[in-house]
Amino acid sequence: MNSPIAFKAAEQTMWRLVQRYTGRVGYRRGVKSEGLSLSPPVIDCSGWTTLLLTQAMQAENEAAARAVFSADDMLALHAWSDRIIEEIGTRTGFILEARKITADTFPRYATIGLKMGEPEWANNHPRSRGITHIVQVVCSPEDGAQFVSESYGGSVSPGISLTPLTGWLASSENHLRAGEMWVVDPFRLASKAQG
Template sequence: MNDASWIDATGAAMWALVERYTGQVGYKRGTKASGLNDHPPVIDCSGWTALLLSEGMAAANRKAGRLLFSDADVAAVHTWSDRLIENLERRSGFIVTGDHITVAELPPFATIGLQQGGGTWAKNHPRPRGITHVVQVVHCPGDHAPYVSEAQRMAEPYGLRLLPLAEWIAGTQDNLKPGMAWAVAPFAG
């Protein structure tokens, strides 16, 4: 994917979803994109990240006028947070871990998986690396400022929220330790 002309289209597609749904959608564990049709609309972290990534991949394919991301690539992001990180790492061969997750070290549109516990449900469903939360880096069109978009229930406001990347990193320092956090490059490969 040496021709990067599709990057702006990818970013615009993801940002359009962020603008449409941020602050409008609640959080519900285990609920994927179909939850956006519920009243009130709900989604979980991996459902939201999968939607952002699959829309970004589709936009990249349209802009490039060829298949950059196959149906298998898109299907690989429609899974739980731990598998999503694992699948993207396998495809791209790229990963940043722990305290190396910084504004300077992250690739554009990084997907970040975190070990955040999760309570009883997480103990009943063991996960590789213990990842129980995933977030997506998006960029504001125009100035390309990086933000984190996430569906979460750990901090207010609950549901879909958007934070500047530097602010999110500062607020997540306790989880950005070796063996607790992993970032991958979903559009590399």
């Protein structure tokens, strides 16, 4: 894995959110962070990724007492899964397509977009690269262990879950081999904001 750049406030914020909501929030397509106030609480994959990233970036800005991440970049993350990948990739100039994803190229806090079949709803809402799902890599502040946090509405464990990165990548191998996975590094937006 790439050597980590210290984003301690961001890392701790994402980890707190994951600890608070994993296993306690269900999945509902099209529902963003406002769904956390529903009873029972629900959120979709892009809503969850957006919440993790924007709160992490705001925490980093507050810890640094300056704009490490620009308000414009954070606002651009309030989108659907394919658009989040597109915005981060375009704004940072960094996107890995499936065949270029290796342990050496994989960002510490990767955001991963996947083409997961061709759902019927996507016929009326075509997606860039066919991306229909997004997940966020988070790290344990205690030991640096990497996990994938996602909100998913499949047949198993619907809602927010946390899976060790190595296990998640192994279970997603078919997407990697089929060229249906893209990785971006949202924290590269920090260097862009700093000029």
